[in-house]
Amino acid sequence: MEVVSVFLQYEFLRNAFFSGIMVGFLAPILGVFLVVRRLSLIADALSHITLSGIAASLLLGKYMVFFGALNPLYLGIVFSVGGALLIEKLRNVYKTYQELSIPIILSGGIGLGVVFISLADGFNTDLFNYLFGSVIAVTRSDLWTITSITIIVTILLIFFYKELFFLSFDEEQAIVSGINKRLVHLVFIIMVALVIASSMRIVGILLVSSLMSLPVAASMRIAKGFKQMFIFSIIFGELAVIIGLISAYHLDLAPGGTIVVTAVLILLITIIFKRR
Template identity: 35%
Template sequence: MDIGEILSYGFLQRALVAGSLIAVLCSVLGVFLVLRRLSLIGDGLAHVTFGSVALALFLGFHSALTTVAAIPCVLLASLGVLRLTEKAKIYGDTAIGIVSSLGIAIGVLLASMAGGFNVDLFSYLFGNILSISTTELLISAGLFLVVLVSVALNYNELFAITFDEELAKSAGISTKRINSILVLLTALTVVLAMKVVGIMLISALLILPAVSALQLAKGFKTAILLAALIGMGTVIIGIFASFVMNLPTGATIVLVNFVLFALTFVIKTLRR
């Protein structure tokens, strides 16, 4: 089967477009999160997404609308992590752990009340991008524009708090507002990414392209651009590889990312 024949499938076209959009978002935000040591927030919000999806399915939402239904819950959870860190004076990873455990507990409870894990919920856990619908593709495109424009408009402030939050605060930047924007954008991206690699593997899509880019890039903007290219490239390769070899798409994408990270690590070591 050649490339042209593979690309003739509508479901694969939707998967490639949606996967590329989401990969760019995860990679760009991942650079900020990794440098701020907040990379595990993706994992925590993914668990909240699981609870939100379980709630949506429990309430009878159509599977195509579960993404929209999950967004408000995950946005509130992201702000909850931030407020716990600020008000309760606890470390970020502890706040993430609290919100994460609550999300997964609610998800398991609702799944149990609904009679167990059905096929829909299982697909959200491990991803099923090849089944993405036109509606979900349009939602992904809309949120892609929202997140990317927000990052562009607040780039200087995000850059400042990434490297020195105290200095940014003394320079008159509203660090609370920028932190809120960052976690809200991450929450939107996590909800989008659940169909690409699944709730259980979302953190890998946020972390691996960013870390791979940081191994090679010599500047911050270069790191962001390189991370976006790596994220998009690995998702495209992963989708093609999983389709041809009949492998789980989400897991294949993550493995391709890990192989590339290993290569960049070797390259950086040889440079030294």
Template identity: 45%
Template sequence: MDILTSEFFQRALIGGLLIGVTAPLLGLFLVLRRLSMIGDTLAHVSIAGVALGFLIGVYPIAVGLVFALAASFAIEKLRKAYKTYAELSIAIIMSGGVALASFLFTLGKGFNMTVTSYMFGSIYTLNNTDLIVIGVVTVVVLVLIRLHVKELFLLTFDEEAAAVNGLPVRYYNLMMSVLTALVISASIKIVGALLVSALLTIPAACSLVAARSFRQSVFTVVLVAEVAVIAGLLIAGVWNLAPGGTIVLLLIAILLLLLVGRVRFRISG
């Protein structure tokens, strides 16, 4: 297990553990509000920003973050314009993100392989700047969720009641979109844009199977994500596998085990 003493693995572990807290926490709120596809959308838009960052010589994750934030604002605007078909806003922004990313790829063919690492993840290449960005995002997300957990709980389970009670629904919707954009932009170098939604959704799916209350769900999503991140990195490091893909496959395995366990419990009961 010499890999545990390697600096690149230690940075990967720290980055993975931080994202393993914030991504599933936000994902729980998104899944309960039936907005799970927003992760894929913002991830695709972030890749367009990453591509532009390489093209103009600016820190790629920072440009990806700007793009994701712009997309989160656009989604909220479109959700208001299409109230009856709110999911249409996600489809529109995703299509635009994919189109822009493909356009930028053609302009900078020389960095295509580098951008590809952001699509599938390259957690072993995390540097100190990346860890600082991820750390700041983690602190911001945890502080805001802690300060507004009651309001977010009400908004998640009954948005109309929240509005009637005077809660600034638009503000909290925008805040959640911005926080999601921050987490996704920080996550794409860890598990990749194509897999980042797994960290947002699969731990939440596990909590829907195993947890019996919202408090238990919060604990469950973080526990599942952290177990998958730690075990995935160790397995990938020892057997030279893709870390992002290994983490996601472990998340799916945990979900399947929980589903099988619930079915057996019902049969025995």
């Protein structure tokens, strides 16, 4: 209990813990729809465009007082949502080869990020925290931002759940029944963008997509239905975040790595368990 209670003693650890709980809830839920719809790589593309937003904010903060006082998370969210809208636009441009939109945005995000990092005279501690997460860098502002995103995304998920469910398993029938495929997909990809941007403080930009896919992959091994897959994905996601954060703090490691390693171990356990 002492190992866990330390996270409730200090404000910066409470910020990280409660933010992690919300991220561990949201990421696997959206990950279920991403995996079922075979869109897992969208998370990677949006995480890399988010990197560009963070790097741009840190760069502008060196020369402009406004951006120096602004939480880089906000510009990261703007870039992430902008990337989601661009992916949707490119999917309409390349209707026959819609999957092309993902590597285009992913490559563009990496390219922009490298340019901004180079202009900012290279790598710094702040950027490292955004890349791989940090237990001590989550601020009260980050916590409130993540809380707001959690509320917004949860409401949207409840409202669009049936539409997302039908589009995931029978797209043609869903369209025939009158579901606006373009609108639902647009709302969904914006939700993914918001969750990715909000998760980077805990998991890190480069590893956030793992939290959307690994708990889902583990749950698919033992779940006996779509609802069970939701439940197990959330449980595995929360376990990965909690164990990962505790390990990161006590071993002085980046939480992104410990969270993902924990998620991988959970996946391996479910694979072994299923074989038996």
